[in-house]
Amino acid sequence: MATAAASRRLPASERLRRSLGNGRVSAVLILLPPALILFTLFVILPLGESGYYSFFNWNGYGAPTDFVGLENYQRIAGHSIFHKAVGNTVKIVAVSLLFQMPLALVLALLIFRKTPTNAVFRLIFFLPYILAEVAAGLIWSFVFDGNYGVTASIAQSLGMDSIFILADRDWAFVAVMTVIVWKYFGFHMMIYIAALQSVPEDLIEAGRIEGAKRLQIVRYVQIPHIKPAIIVSAFFAIIGALQVFDVIIPLTNGGPSNQTHTIVTYLYTFGLTRLNIGFGSAVGVILFVAAITVAVFYQRFFMKGDKA
């Protein structure tokens, strides 16, 4: 039957036969669906469900029936611990932009040239980044342990009483931010190094011949040249701050008295461990909106010119 049909409507079927012949259509139909299915099932669908569940009061068993409208969002908006979590996230962004990135930039400027000594320093500075965040958190929870850790040794040698930084309401988050800087400055540094290595040596040489000082070359040649890399690294710092979770769990688990939560540990603690699926989903939606806002805003204002 197929051949009969084909002989009657030759042009169209000939086109189809040809495109099937070299496998154009079948290639699309074979190679594309696995990615689409996996992505839809495990990324897009859960995202949509987050939005749906966020309107219910639901413990995750049976179907969600207790529709509460925007109540979950209202409860989050009025929850002081959530405010704290958002504040902490902002603090991480601030520390990244004002301390971590300048530190990374200075180090990159000092060691971007390819020499053996520089390679060793580069390796050392990058080391924390390759460690798992949980391992980093655990190592530092030892460092900060007032009974056993490094701070305990220091306090003892100074003849002071033990300090329990991680149990201190005011200082615990400072400790968390120290760990974050320790863990990630090497990542930013590597981005800058890659960019600095692409600055043409003639430009630097030309500046030097004209009598520019070292700092002037940095200020007027190198930094302008690596501006796109700085913009990208700032983006990673902000998006990264929105996702901090692993480091907190071994360090403070959000404590003392919920002072060191981030948005994700808040979601985990108040959404998942208490099986408030609706409430936690609402937190997820807020996180999603925050991330998208940052991405869109960033693209519009910082990245547009670079795409060309």
Add this chain to the structure above:
Amino acid sequence: MTRGHLLRNILRVAFLCLVASFVLAPMVATVLGGFKSNAEIRTNAFALPASWNWEFYGSIVADPAFWRYLGNSMLISSVAVVLTLIVGAAAAYVFAQIKFFGSRMLFSYLLLGLMFPFATAILPLFIKVRDVGLLDTWWAVILPQTAFSLSLAILLFRTFFEQLPKELFEAAYIDGCGYVRFFWRFTLPLSAPILATVGVFVFVQSWNNFLLPLVVLNSREVFTWPLGMMQFRGEYVTEWNRTLAFVTLTLVPAIVFFLAAQKYIVAGLTGGAVKG
């Protein structure tokens, strides 16, 4: 060299050493801590141990649970890498080679995963995994991880595939080679560098992942090493030396792997970041 130059160089190295000690001190204290008694850790966390006590390292190496955690992680990460490479490369190949209606839209759709954090959808993911009966299995970690890695993989693969010489495909096509065969026979073998870069990236992410396994795995038999490590810490809460030995033993594979794959790790990271 002038004296000013020399002085500046000394200052430079001094500063670098200062930062290096800030980076290394906690790690050194961790490695050494695994050899000390708890009393000794307490009095001096930095000094070399009075006597090198191999007992704590030994007991962990002799513990089958430790190897099971590592084995589980290795299995999960490997399968996630293979799946991401095959599924991601196949899709990217279509976007790079074949123009068809809606291809741009589908491409943008698959890149949506770059826009938001994994944690956003973690609760519905937990519900879904539970409802399809995958809770407490390796697939509960592998499938979502693969799905979330696809966006970056497809982006990087497509860029690379588009740079492969077009003449190659035309020649192969005249010899009667179709799209799918061309993908297996030419595109994949020619793309070893980008496959390695993405593979290493996905592997490291999966190996270090904590949140997803924490949410979907319950029993120790299927635990990945970060979960096993936290479990261990909970059991020996006052015995830092055991925990530190455990942490050290998990750092070793990470560092060895990094030194071996350094080129690809740095390339994947900075290449992906700078080209954005």
